Amino acid sequence: MIHLYNVTKEYPNGVVALKNVTVNINKGEFVFLVGPSGAGKSTFIRLIFREELPTSGQVIIAGKSIARLRPSKVAVLRRNIGVVFQDFRLLPDRTVFENVAFAMRVLQYSQREIDQRVPEVLHLVGLTSKAGNYPYQLSGGEQQRTAIARAIVNNPKILVADEPTGNLDPETSWEIMHLLYEINKRGTTLIVATHDQKIVDAMKRRVIALDRGRLVRDDQEGGYGL
Amino acid sequence: MKLTTVKFLIGQALVSIKRNGMMSLASTGTVAISMFVLGTFLLLALNANLVADTIESNVEIAVLLDADATPEEINSTYEDIVALDGVLEVTHIPKEEALDRLSRQFGEEHDLLQALGGVNPLPDSFIVKVENPRMVGEVAEVLSRFNYVDKVRYGKGLVEKLFSILDWVRWLGTAVVVLLSLAAVFLIAITIRLTVFARREEITIMKYVGATNWFIRWPFFLEGLFLGTLGSLLATAALYYSYSYLVGYVAASISFIPLITDREFLLQVLLCLLAGGAVLGAVGSAISVRRFLKV
Numbered sequence: 001m002i003h004l005y006n007v008t009k010e011y012p013n014g015v016v017a018l019k020n021v022t023v024n025i026n027k028g029e030f031v032f033l034v035g036p037s038g039a040g041k042s043t044f045i046r047l048i049f050r051e052e053l054p055t056s057g058q059v060i061i062a063g064k065s066i067a068r069l070r071p072s073k074v075a076v077l078r079r080n081i082g083v084v085f086q087d088f089r090l091l092p093d094r095t096v097f098e099n100v101a102f103a104m105r106v107l108q109y110s111q112r113e114i115d116q117r118v119p120e121v122l123h124l125v126g127l128t129s130k131a132g133n134y135p136y137q138l139s140g141g142e143q144q145r146t147a148i149a150r151a152i153v154n155n156p157k158i159l160v161a162d163e164p165t166g167n168l169d170p171e172t173s174w175e176i177m178h179l180l181y182e183i184n185k186r187g188t189t190l191i192v193a194t195h196d197q198k199i200v201d202a203m204k205r206r207v208i209a210l211d212r213g214r215l216v217r218d219d220q221e222g223g224y225g226l
Numbered sequence: 227m228k229l230t231t232v233k234f235l236i237g238q239a240l241v242s243i244k245r246n247g248m249m250s251l252a253s254t255g256t257v258a259i260s261m262f263v264l265g266t267f268l269l270l271a272l273n274a275n276l277v278a279d280t281i282e283s284n285v286e287i288a289v290l291l292d293a294d295a296t297p298e299e300i301n302s303t304y305e306d307i308v309a310l311d312g313v314l315e316v317t318h319i320p321k322e323e324a325l326d327r328l329s330r331q332f333g334e335e336h337d338l339l340q341a342l343g344g345v346n347p348l349p350d351s352f353i354v355k356v357e358n359p360r361m362v363g364e365v366a367e368v369l370s371r372f373n374y375v376d377k378v379r380y381g382k383g384l385v386e387k388l389f390s391i392l393d394w395v396r397w398l399g400t401a402v403v404v405l406l407s408l409a410a411v412f413l414i415a416i417t418i419r420l421t422v423f424a425r426r427e428e429i430t431i432m433k434y435v436g437a438t439n440w441f442i443r444w445p446f447f448l449e450g451l452f453l454g455t456l457g458s459l460l461a462t463a464a465l466y467y468s469y470s471y472l473v474g475y476v477a478a479s480i481s482f483i484p485l486i487t488d489r490e491f492l493l494q495v496l497l498c499l500l501a502g503g504a505v506l507g508a509v510g511s512a513i514s515v516r517r518f519l520k521v
Contacts, residue, residue: 049434071438071439072438072439075433075436075437075438075439076436077436078433078434078435078436079435079436083434089427089430089431089434090431091427091428091431093245102431102432102435103435103436105231105234106432106435106436106437106441107436108227108228108230108231109230110228110230111230150435154435154436
């Protein structure tokens, strides 16, 4: 599903964010991406949904190298990848329903399909009663649920989350992580970059550890490590 | 494109105009004011041109014939002048009429002919208008070499000076209009850029969920088109009414100044301004968005 071959990413300012990283992630896997700040987790995530291109090496998603995609194909790639951020990135002037529906409108679904699908997803993330609310009326956890709903509304094959619990309290973090786990069980490949040692240790999933741009560990049922 | 999408995109444009109320107002106002100023100077320049044209077309050559030329000779000279290249119109002024005009200048109570001892000393003459006023010197030169022609007068020296002044007026008018057009383009472009910049986050999110570039650009394009049209519509309406009022006022008080009153021409000019504003708005916002599409 996702293959990184010997990927190096150097930013124009000279910072080397990833160095010779090779990783294979299979369909349906749940992968934690761990490491200290500046280890390259965010760059890893950005490469997957092609916000950045590798300086050298290959990033192959669903059999296609991202480097050679034309802009219209980038849009198609992103429709198969849901993204969740630490800071939620919701449109502040739209309701929960409209924020989620937005991702469907981009794919030109009909209003009927939207009216059918959005409530389903809102039910899945537990926000049915908040459909008409605006982001500022929600708690952090609810905002992140909205973002997750938006990310999965089009049934992407891959869901990447960059520090999804970074702004949330421990209890809410657990709820979000549980939700991500549920989504993974439905067949979506999940990649979660996180600092949250307790969650990583408890969930016993595959852990890819980065440090200063290098891949330092890749355990099938790992803990956060030190 | 699906109908749902068309509806959504138009809806997006309208909603975002409403949502970004202050920015929409600022863009419309900028377009309206820039276009109004530009239109004012455009009309000024066009009118200055018309005045220049009118003055130029009044330039004429007086051809004085030999005093003893016979009617046949006068007639053949007339034919020759009419046949000359570049001559637009020739008016024959017989010596009697010339004397009449002269005596009228002296006053009705004088009998000039009698004072001159019953002999009219004035020659027959022609008033020649040329097709291209700029050629007046050349034509006069040719005419002076005709048979039976005594003197040719066209205000040599003065005419050339007049032309150079008129050239200046035209050139200045064009320069001012060009500069103001550029100023309008920049002002409008900057305002649009600000409105787009205020929404860069929204654009980024659109990109993240897999929107194609045209999908993001269309609402901005429509919005720019709408605001540009609205702004220049305000400007042209204001121009039309204030110009009509001004023309009426000038015609009543200083009637010798020729002004553009041709309604059809005026509407064409205003229509160009309107189209200019609309295109500026639409293209400006479509271009401004591009910078934020590279995510």
